[in-house]
Amino acid sequence: MKIKILFYSVLFSVFALNGYSQKAKVAAADKQYERYSYVDAIAVYERVAEKGYKDEKMFQKLGNAYYFNAELGKAAKWYAELFALNQNQEPEYYYRYSQALKSTGDYAKADTMLEQFNTKSGNDKRAQLFESNKNYLQEIKTNSGRFNVTDAGINSEYSDFGSSFFQNKLVFASSREIKGIASKKIFKQTNQNFLNLYESEVSPNGNLGEPIPFAHSINSKFHESTPVFTKDGKTMYFTRNNYLDGKKGANGNKITLLKLYKSTFENDKWSAATELPFDSDQYSTAHPALSPDNKTLYFASDMPGTKGQSDLYKVTIHGDGSFGTPENLGASINTEGRETFPFVSDDNELYFASDGHPGLGGLDIFVSKIENNNTFGEVQNVGAPINGQQDDFAFMIDSKSRNGFFSSNREGGKGYDDIYKFTETRKLTCEQELAGIITDLENGVALSDVKVSLFDEKFQALKSVTTNEKGNYKFDVECRKTYYVRGEKIDFETKEKITTIGKTTGKTNLDLVMEKRIKPIEVGTDLAKTVDIPIIYFDLDKWNIRPDAAFQLEKIAIVLKQYPTMTIDIRSHTDSRQTAQYNMILSDRRAKSTMAWLVKNGVESSRLTCKGYGESQLVNKCADGVKCTEAEHQANRRSEFIIVSMGK
Numbered sequence: 335m336k337i338k339i340l341f342y343s344v345l346f347s348v349f350a351l352n353g354y355s356q357k358a359k360v361a362a363a364d365k366q367y368e369r370y371s372y373v374d375a376i377a378v379y380e381r382v383a384e385k386g387y388k389d390e391k392m393f394q395k396l397g398n399a400y401y402f403n404a405e406l407g408k409a410a411k412w413y414a415e416l417f418a419l420n421q422n423q424e425p426e427y428y429y430r431y432s433q434a435l436k437s438t439g440d441y442a443k444a445d446t447m448l449e450q451f452n453t454k455s456g457n458d459k460r461a462q463l464f465e466s467n468k469n470y471l472q473e474i475k476t477n478s479g480r481f482n483v484t485d486a487g488i489n490s491e492y493s494d495f496g497s498s499f500f501q502n503k504l505v506f507a508s509s510r511e512i513k514g515i516a517s518k519k520i521f522k523q524t525n526q527n528f529l530n531l532y533e534s535e536v537s538p539n540g541n542l543g544e545p546i547p548f549a550h551s552i553n554s555k556f557h558e559s560t561p562v563f564t565k566d567g568k569t570m571y572f573t574r575n576n577y578l579d580g581k582k583g584a585n586g587n588k589i590t591l592l593k594l595y596k597s598t599f600e601n602d603k604w605s606a607a608t609e610l611p612f613d614s615d616q617y618s619t620a621h622p623a624l625s626p627d628n629k630t631l632y633f634a635s636d637m638p639g640t641k642g643q644s645d646l647y648k649v650t651i652h653g654d655g656s657f658g659t660p661e662n663l664g665a666s667i668n669t670e671g672r673e674t675f676p677f678v679s680d681d682n683e684l685y686f687a688s689d690g691h692p693g694l695g696g697l698d699i700f701v702s703k704i705e706n707n708n709t710f711g712e713v714q715n716v717g718a719p720i721n722g723q724q725d726d727f728a729f730m731i732d733s734k735s736r737n738g739f740f741s742s743n744r745e746g747g748k749g750y751d752d753i754y755k756f757t758e759t760r761k762l763t764c765e766q767e768l769a770g771i772i773t774d775l776e777n778g779v780a781l782s783d784v785k786v787s788l789f790d791e792k793f794q795a796l797k798s799v800t801t802n803e804k805g806n807y808k809f810d811v812e813c814r815k816t817y818y819v820r821g822e823k824i825d826f827e828t829k830e831k832i833t834t835i836g837k838t839t840g841k842t843n844l845d846l847v848m849e850k851r852i853k854p855i856e857v858g859t860d861l862a863k864t865v866d867i868p869i870i871y872f873d874l875d876k877w878n879i880r881p882d883a884a885f886q887l888e889k890i891a892i893v894l895k896q897y898p899t900m901t902i903d904i905r906s907h908t909d910s911r912q913t914a915q916y917n918m919i920l921s922d923r924r925a926k927s928t929m930a931w932l933v934k935n936g937v938e939s940s941r942l943t944c945k946g947y948g949e950s951q952l953v954n955k956c957a958d959g960v961k962c963t964e965a966e967h968q969a970n971r972r973s974e975f976i977i978v979s980m981g982k
Contacts, residue, residue: 383415390420394427401430404725404743406437406696425455429671436695437723441471459641459669460690470692470715476838478717480760486739486753488534488542492527493751495741496560496621496675496728501567503533504739505548506753507559529557531572540737540755549604552597556582556590560621560675560728564628568599571622571631576615578607583615592618594633612637612649612660621728623676632676632684635660642670646686666710667702680733684710687727691715695723699740701762712814714762725751731758764813766835770845771805772821780805781823781848789818793885811835811842818885821846824896828865828889855893861902861975865889870928870973877923879931887931890975894937899981904928904944905974907951909967910958914949922946928973943978 379396393416400409413431417423428451435444445468452461467473488494490510497506509527531548547553548561556575563570576583576590584590595607613619614637623632632648637660639645645668650658667673669690674697677685682704687697691713698721703711720726724744731738736758743751768788772781786807787798796817801807811817813835820830826848833844855864867890870883879887894900906925908917925944933939949957952970956962 383412388415388419390416393419394423397427397430397434401434404696406434406724410434410438410440425451425458428454429460433689433695436693439723459665460671463669463690463692467692473837474692474694474715474717474721476717477715477762478719480717480762481720481756481758483719483754483756485748486542486755488532488545489748489752491749493529494749494753495751497730497739497741497753498561498563499536499730500533500561500563500570502536504536504542505531505533505561505563506545507557508532508545509750510545528555529559531558531561549597551604551606557592562622562624564624570597570599570604571595571610571624572597572607573620573622574607576613578609585616591615592620594619594622611657618644621675623678625678626680626682630678631657632663632678633660634674634676641665641668642690643672644674646673646676646684663710667713672697675727675729677728677730678704679731685716685729685731687725687729694718694721696725696743697727699726699729716762720756736761764837765839766811766813767808767841768811768817768819768833768835768844769806769808769841770819770843772801772807772846772848773805774826775847775849781826783823784826784846784848785822786846787820787822789820789885791816791818793818793881813837813839819844819846821848822892823848825851827851828892855897855900855977855980857977857980859977861890861893861977862973865893867973867975870924877920877927879927884931887928888935891932891935891937894932894941897980899979900977901941901943901979901981903974903976903978904932904942905976906944906946907970907972907974908949909970910949910952910956910960911967918946918948918950920946921948924973 379392379399382392383396393412397409397412397416400406400412410431413427413434416427417431428447432444432447432451435441435447448461448464451458452465455461464470488504488506490508492509492511494506494508494510497504499505507529509529510532511527530553532545533548534545535543537543552558552572554574554577556577557573559573561570561572572595573592574595576593578595582590593613594610596610597604597607610619617635617637619633619635619637621634624630625632629651630648631651632646634644635647636644637647639662641662646663647660648663649660652658662668667684667686669688671688671690673686673688673690675687679685683701684704685699685701688700689697691698691700693715699716700713701716702713705711715721716729720729720740722742722744724742726740726742726744728741729738730740737755738758739753739755741751741753772784772786773779774781780803782801782803782805784801784805784807785798786801788796788809788811790796797809799807799809814837816832816834818830818832820828822828827850829846829848831844831846833842835842851864861867867886870886894902904925906921906928908921910917912920922945925946929939929942929944932942949970953972954962954966954969956966956970
């Protein structure tokens with residue numbers, strides 16, 4: 335239902351259609367459609383279509399009405415009629431049709447529509463994700479089969495979804511009728527009651543008791559849904575229509591949207607709700623989630639700056655209860671589609687529902703690790719049976735027990751949306767071991783006591799180990815990431831290799847073969863040649879040490895530490911392009927920058943001298959005015975580390 339997608343409307347128009355012409359009926363249905371009264375609009379459109387009336391706009395709206403009401407199989411029927419009438423549609427219709435086709439299991443045709451969407455849509459993130467991951471169905475299959483799923487036992491014939499724990503209770507949203515209480519007004523988009531919050535007691539064996547209405551001070555005559563509670567149980571955040579203190583707000587089009595509200599538990603009851611300061615009448619905020627430390631609130635919104643139909647955001651909760659400025663989670667999470675229903679586990683994993691990332695149909699549930707630097711890891715589809723061909727959303731999991739709940743409108747359910755409980759039997763986390771043997775090039779003998787260091791793709795040092803008597807080393811690493819491995823041993827040349835870890839749990843092998851140092855280390859030797867250092871690269875007209883240059887300079891630092899009385903002269907050279915004076919100044923700055931890096935990394939400044947030579951010592955013919963290749967010019971752009979003294 336559209337509620338779970340993000341937006342609510344609170345409109346109650348009813349149109350008398352008797353006696354209208356077919357066009358007049360369609361016009362009346364259009365007004366219902368524009369007010370999001372999709373159930374009424376569908377009824378009229380279908381009656382007209384069944385009498386043979388064909389109209390492109392009507393088929394668009396009929397398909398959309400089912401699409402946004404999460405009845406994707408029926409949407410597929412009418413999008414098929416639309417494309418049969420006219421293949422030349424806006425890109426979004428290709429995407430919606432592909433999603434609807436997935437709900438029928440026709441993935442081949444869905445992918446064909448995605449190909450056309452990709453052609454028409456330009457830089458759309460959804461198209462890029464499909465183009466770069468056409469094997470998405472196989473990857474989802476690899477991630478599947480990790481959950482045991484059963485009905486939660488609390489569902490009604492209406493909509494039930496969006497659960498959260500409060501003390502020993504499960505709190506969720508439902509449009510069920512309340513026994514003994516006069517029905518609320520009907521929500522015209524679905525022809526069901528407006529949503530209330532309900533609670534169900536969780537027994538020691540995990541079974542759920544009979545649901546009863548949640549706090550009277552929270553439930554109103556409009557929608558409430560998707561609560562979340564702080565760990566101490568004293569504060570809740572939830573979604574409600576723009577309705578507070580008996581007053582209903584609306585945007586410029588007179589549509590009532592969604593807002594986030596806060597309530598506190600005081601004297602055994604929930605206080606009257608207050609809206610959050612970043613709410614607005616002009617856009618929706620919905621579906622709150624809390625970080626494990628309760629200091630960050632995540633939510634979905636279409637506020638200004640949103641990339642798609644709805645994006646995920648986060649906002650800091652300060653110690654005094656005030657809020658920071660909402661931040662969009664960015665392109666690694668959000669697409670031009672719908673990202674909604676965030677949940678953050680105690681393992682700092684962000685789960686969310688999306689129809690923008692490659693999935694099985696409708697909204698699928700995805701997960702991404704929140705890294706220590708607040709960036710996000712790879713977004714992965716959690717797979718079947720959590721995800722299916724319809725909408726799957728509102729995922730929550732207990733990190734210790736691996737039990738949890740999610741919501742879905744899949745076939746075989748009791749109501750319009752249902753809550754399911756699950757146990758995760760195997761984590762999605764891909765675990766890899768990077769291991770190998772280090773041997774001597776000369777005789778193939780395993781080398782013990784080799785210092786083996788692991789670096790990330792940005793040349794940041796991660797960890798080091800020492801090989802055992804059999805020359806073995808190993809590291810625990812992350813799947814899909816790129817690493818550098820370096821081996822160091824006295825009297826051997828330093829050796830490095832690069833490797834990219836696989837996508838699935840397992841072991842990656844990377845052996846190193848090290849060569850005995852046969853090049854002399856004596857006065858006059860250039861260490862750059864001895865330890866096989868390529869050019870130390872600097873950005874154009876810059877002299878700061880780049881990460882890749884630092885990776886190479888570490889080799890010089892290692893040799894200097896192995897020979898603690900050695901002194902060297904650092905010499906920087908440029909090619910002949912630019913003026914001689916400019917090149918002299920630039921090379922001198924680069925030499926000094928190189929020396930400063932070595933000092934910062936543990937080499938005594940008294941053991942170092944440096945000088946820039948500009949273009950005064952070219953190694954080939956490439957002087958001013960001589961035509962040379964880039965490779966020939968590059969040979970002149972070099973750093974030398976000349977041994978001045980070996981000391982005592």
